[in-house]
Amino acid sequence: MGMPSNLFNTAFKQQRLGLMFSIILVILVYLGTLAMAAQAVLARTALTWGYDLQSRVTIEIPFVDDEDATQKQDKRERLLQLLRAMPQVDTVEPIDEAKTQGLLSQWIDDASLLQALPLPQLIDVTFKVGATLAPAELQRTLASHNRDLRVYGHADWMDKLLGFLTGLGVIATLMLFLTGFAVVTVISAICRAALAVQHDTIELLHFMGAPDHAIARQFQKHIQRLAFPAALIGFALAALTVAILVFLLSSLGGLSLIAPLSWVTLGSVTALIPLGAIGLSIITARQSLLRLLRRLG
Amino acid sequence: MLVSFEHVSLRYPCGRTVLNDINLALMPGLFYFLTGASGAGKSSLLRLIYQMEKPTEGRVTLFDRDTSQLYRHEYPALRRRLGIVFQDFRLVPHLSALENAALPLRLAGAERLDVEQHVTELLNWVGLGDRLHALPSELSGGEQQRVSIARAIVNKPRLLLADEPTGNVDDEASKKLMHLFLELNKMGTTVIFATHQKDLVQQYAKPVLRLKNGRLVSSMDEAA
Numbered sequence A: 001m002g003m004p005s006n007l008f009n010t011a012f013k014q015q016r017l018g019l020m021f022s023i024i025l026v027i028l029v030y031l032g033t034l035a036m037a038a039q040a041v042l043a044r045t046a047l048t049w050g051y052d053l054q055s056r057v058t059i060e061i062p063f064v065d066d067e068d069a070t071q072k073q074d075k076r077e078r079l080l081q082l083l084r085a086m087p088q089v090d091t092v093e094p095i096d097e098a099k100t101q102g103l104l105s106q107w108i109d110d111a112s113l114l115q116a117l118p119l120p121q122l123i124d125v126t127f128k129v130g131a132t133l134a135p136a137e138l139q140r141t142l143a144s145h146n147r148d149l150r151v152y153g154h155a156d157w158m159d160k161l162l163g164f165l166t167g168l169g170v171i172a173t174l175m176l177f178l179t180g181f182a183v184v185t186v187i188s189a190i191c192r193a194a195l196a197v198q199h200d201t202i203e204l205l206h207f208m209g210a211p212d213h214a215i216a217r218q219f220q221k222h223i224q225r226l227a228f229p230a231a232l233i234g235f236a237l238a239a240l241t242v243a244i245l246v247f248l249l250s251s252l253g254g255l256s257l258i259a260p261l262s263w264v265t266l267g268s269v270t271a272l273i274p275l276g277a278i279g280l281s282i283i284t285a286r287q288s289l290l291r292l293l294r295r296l297g
Numbered sequence B: 001m002l003v004s005f006e007h008v009s010l011r012y013p014c015g016r017t018v019l020n021d022i023n024l025a026l027m028p029g030l031f032y033f034l035t036g037a038s039g040a041g042k043s044s045l046l047r048l049i050y051q052m053e054k055p056t057e058g059r060v061t062l063f064d065r066d067t068s069q070l071y072r073h074e075y076p077a078l079r080r081r082l083g084i085v086f087q088d089f090r091l092v093p094h095l096s097a098l099e100n101a102a103l104p105l106r107l108a109g110a111e112r113l114d115v116e117q118h119v120t121e122l123l124n125w126v127g128l129g130d131r132l133h134a135l136p137s138e139l140s141g142g143e144q145q146r147v148s149i150a151r152a153i154v155n156k157p158r159l160l161l162a163d164e165p166t167g168n169v170d171d172e173a174s175k176k177l178m179h180l181f182l183e184l185n186k187m188g189t190t191v192i193f194a195t196h197q198k199d200l201v202q203q204y205a206k207p208v209l210r211l212k213n214g215r216l217v218s219s220m221d222e223a224a
Ligand SMILES: Nc1ncnc2c1ncn2[C@@H]1O[C@H](COP(=O)(O)OP(=O)(O)OP(=O)(O)O)[C@@H](O)[C@H]1O
Pocket: B012, B013, B015, B018, B036, B037, B038, B039, B040, B041, B042, B043, B044, B045, B087, B196
């Protein structure tokens, strides 16, 4: 059933309803896309970190004054063997003394002083999936071998950080829902306003035998024409914002904090927002118009 | 029976009774005049037919359907068989004369180009060939009325409800439009022509429905 495509122009122009709708949708898609991007990155980061910190401990062999290099090495080798024999342990990796010194060299210029520093030996241990040992437990187990060993987990402070991340994730999800709710509310309001402006036209269409669904479809097309560019602009702005954030973060060197999430994944996850906004707009426009028309009698 | 009223009364909310115990039965294919003084209820009677108003009492039957039993989704098909010339034209203000007159065909799903050609011919016929793309606000009352007539007859309705369709045009144009309605009637459209122009009614030997004080006082053969 055809109708002139400009049938509802008056409503959208006269009250600037079209412009208002477009601007609001741009903003909502922008916020929604950012929230979605944040949500995706946070979820991924929390997952990676959560796994990492549970399955990884660092063992410290304290520095002993009168030990020479071979003794030191013996001690380490025996511990390594012991660790590798444990069924829960996945990888065992001694951290190079040179690497530890390298880290410190940023603060200490004097090479001879660096050499003389009483540095502990460090060993990174990761556990097999599902076979994690708590740091205290591992320290107790190893105590029979060497009472001075210290086992550090990363869990304590990471737990707090993770809680924070989860909180942020919840907020982002909430924002998504609020955005969707706002889209529905705005469109319902616009439908009501448009219908009020064009009450006469709609009554006329009824008298000429236009069924409700045809009138609603025409209206829906109008919303659709407005929603596509608005959603695109909102999404583009959000992408630009993310790009700027990434640039700033990487120039601060903080990018490695964020778990690697490929651009493709991030892009396709966040693209759900403009698509969803368009879909939601169309469905809402159609449904609220049908409801209003039925009430019109 | 195309249209029948059985003991139909109409009272507008918080108003007086406009139509009182109306009984009528209209045969398909005839041309009826509907007359009465201004305010007698001519437009109200037509509104009962095209379902803008519901009777306060009594029963209105349209195309053999009791309209009180109709579901909402049944109205469109029924109304598409009607052509309505509204007393106040009811043109869509931002559509051109051509687009306005073409609405019923577009609603019926006709191809855009066919529609344009057909409607242009019709508008030519009613003397608006050079005003096709004018907006209603750019047309005189008589011109708007002719657009509204073109719109009402463009899809050859089975029943044409014309409310003072010649009220705003000169005698010459009035005659021409009358001719148009009579031609349409010859092709099978039943016409109800509401007017208070007594001379017009007298010129044609057609059945007359006369309203007075809310009642039908017609003598069907009055004009004969
Ligand atoms: N919507 C309405 N609400 C209340 N009263 C109305 C309404 N429409 C019409 N009336 C009243 O009903 C009566 C009949 O009106 P109607 O329009 O049917 O008369 P008419 O015969 O068409 O008159 P005219 O020749 O001037 O067009 C009038 O007294 C009018 O005031």
